[in-house]
Amino acid sequence: MVDFPMKYGEKSIQKAKLQVWKNPNPERDYEINISYPEVTCLCPRSGYPDFAVITVTYVPVKKIVELKSLKLYLNSFRNEYISHEEITNAVFNELEKKLKPRFLEVVGDFNPRGNVKTLIKVSSENK
Numbered sequence: 001m002v003d004f005p006m007k008y009g010e011k012s013i014q015k016a017k018l019q020v021w022k023n024p025n026p027e028r029d030y031e032i033n034i035s036y037p038e039v040t041c042l043c044p045r046s047g048y049p050d051f052a053v054i055t056v057t058y059v060p061v062k063k064i065v066e067l068k069s070l071k072l073y074l075n076s077f078r079n080e081y082i083s084h085e086e087i088t089n090a091v092f093n094e095l096e097k098k099l100k101p102r103f104l105e106v107v108g109d110f111n112p113r114g115n116v117k118t119l120i121k122v123s124s125e126n127k
Contacts, residue, residue: 016072020063020098029102032064033057039074039108044081052084052110054091059102065095084110088120096124 006014039052054074056065073094077087088108096104101124108120 013072013075013078016076017069018073018094018098019066019069021066023060023062023064026060026062029059031057031059031103034065034067034070036071036074039077039087041077041087042079042081043113044083047081048113050084050110050113052087052108054088055107055109056091056095056105057107058095058099058104061100061102063099063101065099084108084118084120088122092122 034056035053036055037053039054041050041052042048043050056070074091080087082090088106091108092104092106095101095106103124105121105123105125107122108118110118110120
């Protein structure tokens with residue numbers, strides 16, 4: 001197997017840090033809905049790849065998430081052995097910590113594997 005140097009995209013993913021910006025309208029309650037359909041990770045038991053759509057819905061207070069940093073952060077799971085439940089909760093926890101939103105919901109909609117479909121929903125309403 002030939003060992004190729006790391007590509008710039010791989011370097012960006014490796015350095016991924018979730019970034020936040022100042023909310024331009026903190027005086028108003030409004031909902032932000034972000035859908036990222038290219039999340040991949042590895043099953044911690046079998047090593048088979050899992051594919052998911054991660055949807056984030058939140059009502060910001062002082063901070064909003066920077067979208068490119070969210071994309072790179074979500075891409076950082078692609079070589080991780082992590083369960084559907086763990087990745088969805090990890091994304092929720094990180095966004096809650098960084099944003100401190102009025103409301104937050106993260107949904108992990110995983111493609112079927114072995115005829116089993118998984119939908120994980122973590123919400124600040126269920127705390």
